[in-house]
Amino acid sequence: MVAVLSNISNIIIPVIIFYIVAYGIANHCNVYEDFIKGAKDGFHTVIQIMPTLIGLMVAVGVLRASGFLEFIGGLFSGITEYLGFSSELVPLIFIKMFSSSAATGLVLDIFKNHGPDSLIGLTTSIMMSCTETIFYTMSVYFLAAKVTKTRYTLKGALLSTLAGIIASIILAGMIV
Numbered sequence: 001m002v003a004v005l006s007n008i009s010n011i012i013i014p015v016i017i018f019y020i021v022a023y024g025i026a027n028h029c030n031v032y033e034d035f036i037k038g039a040k041d042g043f044h045t046v047i048q049i050m051p052t053l054i055g056l057m058v059a060v061g062v063l064r065a066s067g068f069l070e071f072i073g074g075l076f077s078g079i080t081e082y083l084g085f086s087s088e089l090v091p092l093i094f095i096k097m098f099s100s101s102a103a104t105g106l107v108l109d110i111f112k113n114h115g116p117d118s119l120i121g122l123t124t125s126i127m128m129s130c131t132e133t134i135f136y137t138m139s140v141y142f143l144a145a146k147v148t149k150t151r152y153t154l155k156g157a158l159l160s161t162l163a164g165i166i167a168s169i170i171l172a173g174m175i176v
Helices: 002-026 031-066 068-075 077-083 089-096 100-114 119-130 134-145 153-175
Strands: none
Touching (some): 031 089, 068 089, 089 153
C-alpha cells in the first residue's frame, strides 16, 4: 500500500502539468505566453507584498532575540502545566500566528532539546501542521487582493487555531 501511494505521489505533479498543457493546447491557447504572463503577475505581487513580509520577519526576529517569547512561556507556565502541555509551546503558538519560518526555528530548538519523538516533539509536529500563520496570511493575501473588510476572518482563524492546538495536544497524547 505504501509503495502504491509513493508511486502516485511521484507521478501526480507531472500528470497535472501535462493535463494543464494539453488542456491549453486543446483550447488553442498559447500556453507558454500564458505561463510567462502569470509569472510576471506573480512577480509584481511579490514586489507589492515585500514590505509586509520584511516587517513581519523583523518583528519576529526582534521578539525572539529579546527573550520576550521565553517570558511569555514562563508567564503562562502555570496554566499550561494544568492543561497538560509544556510552556515551551506557548512561544511556538504565538510565533506560528505570524511567521511559519520563525516557528520552524523554534521547532528545531524544541527537537534539539527534547527530541522529535518526545511528547513535546510530537505535539510540536502536529501543531505545526494543524495551525495557520494567521496574521501573515491575512496581511499578505488581503493586501494583494485589496480587501478592506475582513468581517469574521480573524475570529474564525483564531478559533480554528485553537481547535488545531487542542487537537495537537490530544493526538500527541494518544500516540505516546
